[in-house]
Amino acid sequence: xxxxxxxxxxxxxxxxxxxxxxxxxxxxxxxxxxxxxxxxxxxxxxxxxxxxxxxxxxxxxxxxxxxxxxxxx
Numbered sequence: 001x002x003x004x005x006x007x008x009x010x011x012x013x014x015x016x017x018x019x020x021x022x023x024x025x026x027x028x029x030x031x032x033x034x035x036x037x038x039x040x041x042x043x044x045x046x047x048x049x050x051x052x053x054x055x056x057x058x059x060x061x062x063x064x065x066x067x068x069x070x071x072x073x
Contacts, residue, residue: 001050003057007035013051014040 004010014035018028026044033040038056042049050062 001052001057001062003052003054005054007053010035010038010040010051010053014042017042017049017051 002013004013014031018031021028021044028042029045030043031041032043033051038053039060040051042051052060
């Protein structure tokens with residue numbers, strides 16, 4: 001998960017993740033959300049990338065759903 005400060009920032013992160021992973025031949029399976037909603041998702045099957053506005057990240061508190069899960073570095 002990552003947080004952005006504005007809709008253009010969210011859109012830039014969303015696009016950049018896809019561009020960088022495509023360079024390594026990693027294609028996105030599904031995409032959802034838009035910058036104005038404050039929550040965008042990229043589904044790479046084995047990895048799901050959530051891109052939040054700061055307010056949406058605090059509101060949904062997705063990290064709390066996995067509070068007991070082990071951290072992966």
